[in-house]
Amino acid sequence: MKRTDIFDVIIIGAGVVGACIARFLSRYKLNIALVEKEAEVGFGTSKANSGVIHAGFHDRPGTLKANLCVTGNSMFDKLCEELNVPFKRCGALVVALENKELKILEKLKAQGEKNKVPGLKIIRDDDLFQIEPNLTRRVKAALYSPTVGVVSPYELTMALAENAKQNGVRILLDTEVKNVTFQDNGAKVVETQKGVLFTKYLVNAAGLFADEIARMTGDNGFTIVPRKGEEYILDKKRKELVKHVIFPIPQRQTKGVLIIPTVDGNIMIGPTSQVIDDKFDLNTTGKGLQMILEKVRKIVPAINDRDIIASFAGLRASSEGGDFIIQPSAKIRGFINIAGIDSPGLTAAPAIAMMVAEILKGEGLKLVQKDSCQPSYRWIKFRELSPEQKEELIKKDKRYGNVVCRCENVTEGEIVDAIKRGARTLDGIKFRTRAGMGRCQGGFCTPRIMRIMMNELNIPLEKITKRGRGSNILWGKTK
Amino acid sequence: MREIKADVAIIGAGPAGLAAALSAEREGAGEVLVLDRGEELGGILPQCIHNGFGLHRFKEDLTGPEYAQRFIDEVKTKRKIDVKLKTIVLEINQNKEVLATNSEEGIFKIRANSLVLAMGCREKTREMLHIPGSRPAGIFTAGLAQQWVNLEGYLPGREVVILGSGDVGLIMARRLTLEGAEVKAVVEIMPYPGGLTRNVVQCLQDFDIPLLLEHTVTFIHGKDRLEAVSVAKVNSKKEPIPGTEKIIPCDTLLLSVGLIPENELSSLAGIEIDPSTGGPVVDERMQTSVEGIFACGNVVQINDLVDYVSQQGEVAGKNAALYALGKLEQPKRVINLKKGRNIRSLVPQIISAQGKVSFFIRVKNPEQKVKLVLGKSIFQQKNPIVKPNQMITWEVPFEDLRLNDDVKELEVSIRKL
Numbered sequence: 001m002k003r004t005d006i007f008d009v010i011i012i013g014a015g016v017v018g019a020c021i022a023r024f025l026s027r028y029k030l031n032i033a034l035v036e037k038e039a040e041v042g043f044g045t046s047k048a049n050s051g052v053i054h055a056g057f058h059d060r061p062g063t064l065k066a067n068l069c070v071t072g073n074s075m076f077d078k079l080c081e082e083l084n085v086p087f088k089r090c091g092a093l094v095v096a097l098e099n100k101e102l103k104i105l106e107k108l109k110a111q112g113e114k115n116k117v118p119g120l121k122i123i124r125d126d127d128l129f130q131i132e133p134n135l136t137r138r139v140k141a142a143l144y145s146p147t148v149g150v151v152s153p154y155e156l157t158m159a160l161a162e163n164a165k166q167n168g169v170r171i172l173l174d175t176e177v178k179n180v181t182f183q184d185n186g187a188k189v190v191e192t193q194k195g196v197l198f199t200k201y202l203v204n205a206a207g208l209f210a211d212e213i214a215r216m217t218g219d220n221g222f223t224i225v226p227r228k229g230e231e232y233i234l235d236k237k238r239k240e241l242v243k244h245v246i247f248p249i250p251q252r253q254t255k256g257v258l259i260i261p262t263v264d265g266n267i268m269i270g271p272t273s274q275v276i277d278d279k280f281d282l283n284t285t286g287k288g289l290q291m292i293l294e295k296v297r298k299i300v301p302a303i304n305d306r307d308i309i310a311s312f313a314g315l316r317a318s319s320e321g322g323d324f325i326i327q328p329s330a331k332i333r334g335f336i337n338i339a340g341i342d343s344p345g346l347t348a349a350p351a352i353a354m355m356v357a358e359i360l361k362g363e364g365l366k367l368v369q370k371d372s373c374q375p376s377y378r379w380i381k382f383r384e385l386s387p388e389q390k391e392e393l394i395k396k397d398k399r400y401g402n403v404v405c406r407c408e409n410v411t412e413g414e415i416v417d418a419i420k421r422g423a424r425t426l427d428g429i430k431f432r433t434r435a436g437m438g439r440c441q442g443g444f445c446t447p448r449i450m451r452i453m454m455n456e457l458n459i460p461l462e463k464i465t466k467r468g469r470g471s472n473i474l475w476g477k478t479k
Numbered sequence: 480m481r482e483i484k485a486d487v488a489i490i491g492a493g494p495a496g497l498a499a500a501l502s503a504e505r506e507g508a509g510e511v512l513v514l515d516r517g518e519e520l521g522g523i524l525p526q527c528i529h530n531g532f533g534l535h536r537f538k539e540d541l542t543g544p545e546y547a548q549r550f551i552d553e554v555k556t557k558r559k560i561d562v563k564l565k566t567i568v569l570e571i572n573q574n575k576e577v578l579a580t581n582s583e584e585g586i587f588k589i590r591a592n593s594l595v596l597a598m599g600c601r602e603k604t605r606e607m608l609h610i611p612g613s614r615p616a617g618i619f620t621a622g623l624a625q626q627w628v629n630l631e632g633y634l635p636g637r638e639v640v641i642l643g644s645g646d647v648g649l650i651m652a653r654r655l656t657l658e659g660a661e662v663k664a665v666v667e668i669m670p671y672p673g674g675l676t677r678n679v680v681q682c683l684q685d686f687d688i689p690l691l692l693e694h695t696v697t698f699i700h701g702k703d704r705l706e707a708v709s710v711a712k713v714n715s716k717k718e719p720i721p722g723t724e725k726i727i728p729c730d731t732l733l734l735s736v737g738l739i740p741e742n743e744l745s746s747l748a749g750i751e752i753d754p755s756t757g758g759p760v761v762d763e764r765m766q767t768s769v770e771g772i773f774a775c776g777n778v779v780q781i782n783d784l785v786d787y788v789s790q791q792g793e794v795a796g797k798n799a800a801l802y803a804l805g806k807l808e809q810p811k812r813v814i815n816l817k818k819g820r821n822i823r824s825l826v827p828q829i830i831s832a833q834g835k836v837s838f839f840i841r842v843k844n845p846e847q848k849v850k851l852v853l854g855k856s857i858f859q860q861k862n863p864i865v866k867p868n869q870m871i872t873w874e875v876p877f878e879d880l881r882l883n884d885d886v887k888e889l890e891v892s893i894r895k896l
Binding site for chain 1: 480516565567569580581582583584585586601602604605606607609611612613614615616617620622623626627628630631632633634635636637658659698702703704730731743746
């Protein structure tokens with residue numbers, strides 16, 4: 001890192017919001033850096049997102065959440081097409097198990113219509129059970145929302161950042177911001193453990209740590225309250241359980257425990273919602289699992305804990321006020337805070353990026369289109385090819401004929417591609433290719449993937465980590 | 480797409496697949512094709528460098544690689560057996576067509592007269608146990624750790640706790656100790672060890688490694704690399720008893736909590752799976768519910784001894800060859816076996832009741848002085864002790880049973896003498 005670098009814009013935090021902003025701004029003639037404390041992009045809150053693209057009927061009209069969710073939702077087809085990221089508008093059902101809940105469905109429908117959510121309708125009986133046969137017959141009625149979708153949140157975040165990088169954005173990983181100061185000429189000084197960066201405009205998209213970054217500048221205006229969510233993933237052989245995202249009647253603070261047909265073909269159940277103090281507490285709990293199972297079985301009784309193949313916990317970066325905070329600092333010109341981005345943050349992210357660009361323009365940043373910008377980002381997804389295309393590819397490059405991960409059928413060629421795209425850790429490979437994400441959870445393929453990493457990255461096996469510093473897989477060579 | 484023809488196609492070149500290949504060749508099959516995704520023959524055996532293999536079959540105490548080599552050497556002398564390594568099978572179907580791929584040949588289809596499934600098994604993971612806590616580096620299935628140490632030459636960690644006392648876990652306790660790691664405890668939720676008695680003695684007792692029976696891991700601690708596990712005593716319902724929890728600092732947790740037959744391909748062909756074994760329902764010829772598709776070894780049920788795997792492989796290979804040659808007679812009658820008292824799983828599940836049939840049985844509870852009851856007939860063994868962690872074999876001569884022709888179902892049970 002050169003001390004003399006002066007950026008036009010630095011974005012702190014390479015989660016889905018930071019990555020969306022970086023990609024959006026990369027079409028302009030700007031010198032941009034995306035700074036991330038983790039070893040890979042998306043390794044904070046984004047990778048633990050449930051991947052639901054919400055319609056916008058859950059949020060109170062007039063809030064940033066309502067507006068940005070509805071706008072964001074409408075942007076996903078084009079966005080995912082450009083980035084080669086799978087996205088499926090599977091639709092959603094909010095189910096009422098009691099007669100007294102029918103009123104809430106009507107209220108949600110009215111709220112959604114006010115927010116301009118298209119296609120909402122209430123369905124029941126045969127209309128309902130025909131499209132979702134595994135629902136308990138106790139369901140009285142459901143609010144059907146056709147625009148709800150599912151996406152892979154980490155695949156999206158990585159593709160956003162990689163496309164931004166393709167268009168000139170510098171991505172600085174393993175780079176934790178320690179302090180932010182200001183110079184009289186308006187320049188911002190970003191001190192990291194790797195060196196000092198200078199920038200004209202600074203965007204704080206630090207997620208769970210956005211309040212801490214703001215406090216470095218003397219802004220104590222908001223506090224992030226981490227809210228933990230546990231999620232459990234079922235084996236792909238149960239993928240027929242549900243076809244739509246199934247919501248319960250929402251609770252005061254949350255949308256409740258969902259049953260999600262993920263875009264990868266698993267069923268995911270969760271999340272819990274628990275306010276905690278520790279921003280590093282990613283523990284799953286026995287209680288959390290029991291609570292989730294109890295709730296989802298009330299709606300889809302066929303769900304069985306024996307089918308769970310993976311679990312994880314993530315922390316939502318909630319604000320005390322409940323709505324998104326997206327505003328320029330009152331004190332410092334050219335410093336924008338983006339905070340409290342919990343659900344529907346993933347859905348809203350592309351709309352947030354547009355809004356931030358407008359704010360930056362208002363703060364004086366000149367947005368001049370580049371002569372050439374490549375919005376389309378492509379890489380090879382072997383399992384999606386036709387047999388003929390696969391054969392053609394293997395003829396050209398043998399490594400696509402060598403299946404490394406046998407549960408998810410990921411080839412050596414794809415792992416090498418993931419490393420070329422930027423993967424530096426075992427989880428970085430896993431989240432880009434799904435290698436090690438299947439039912440054996442890397443039991444067979446881990447040594448093979450690590451050997452490929454060793455050769456491509458030219459590092460010894462014992463230096464390879466699961467997800468960055470301190471998470472080394474091996475202790476060392478045997479005697 | 481390129482197509483290959485074979486009399487018998489065998490998926491998996493571990494001990495089951497190799498025994499099946501040799502037996503199919505002996506029976507006169509024209510072309511026997513063995514497919515395996517690994518880089519060498521032998522399946523999991525090359526990483527099992529400890530001894531204790533072949534005591535039944537060869538009356539010798541061999542290591543895993545030595546046991547495998549006997550089959551590999553013989554396979555290499557057989558002109559009619561063709562082997563494709565580094566080849567993964569993507570799909571199979573009821574018509575005995577196999578879709579496979581490798582780097583050299585790309586994607587190709589095999590049309591076989593009969594198929595033998597010998598895919599073996601995989602290890603249960605941490606996620607299947609739902610152990611609460613964080614997700615740090617340093618958690619390995621015992622077999623993966625064995626691969627790192629024995630094949631790759633790397634030590635996973637220095638301070639180790641092993642959850643589950645299956646054979647691979649016990650073997651790894653000794654192996655890691657010999658490599659200089661400290662194995663702090665082997666934790667077993669059941670009141671008896673999961674692995675063979677000889678392994679408890681030779682791998683734990685001889686090295687003073689504590690075996691905590693009726694205990695389990697209740698929490699995983701550590702942000703980046705594993706830092707500790709919580710261990711607690713369990714009650715008779717296998718629930719942790721409050722107040723018994725203690726924290727054991729460690730950087731590595733090995734899991735030896737069970738194996739699962741790998742039947743994702745079998746399901747693609749619509750083969751019926753027995754929930755109690757996790758493998759295909761088979762008759763005494765090791766034929767599955769799909770005619771002409773046979774199965775053997777750990778894909779059918781988890782075996783304790785490789786000797787049994789080879790034995791099943793031979794039966795499957797022979798009958799697959801006979802089927803391919805059009806010489807396999809369909810049985811005159813079929814009897815379904817029903818699991819009776821103290822039977823957890825049973826192979827075969829269907830019999831034609833001709834000749835001698837070898838049963839492979841797992842019991843639910845430990846018992847002494849027992850007999851096998853089949854319908855109304857009683858069979859006794861020299862050593863009448865049964866334990867859930869030890870598979871028992873019982874050879875039943877069906878000629879002696881004199882069953883009526885109208886018998887459609889027989890109950891199999893273990894009873895007190």
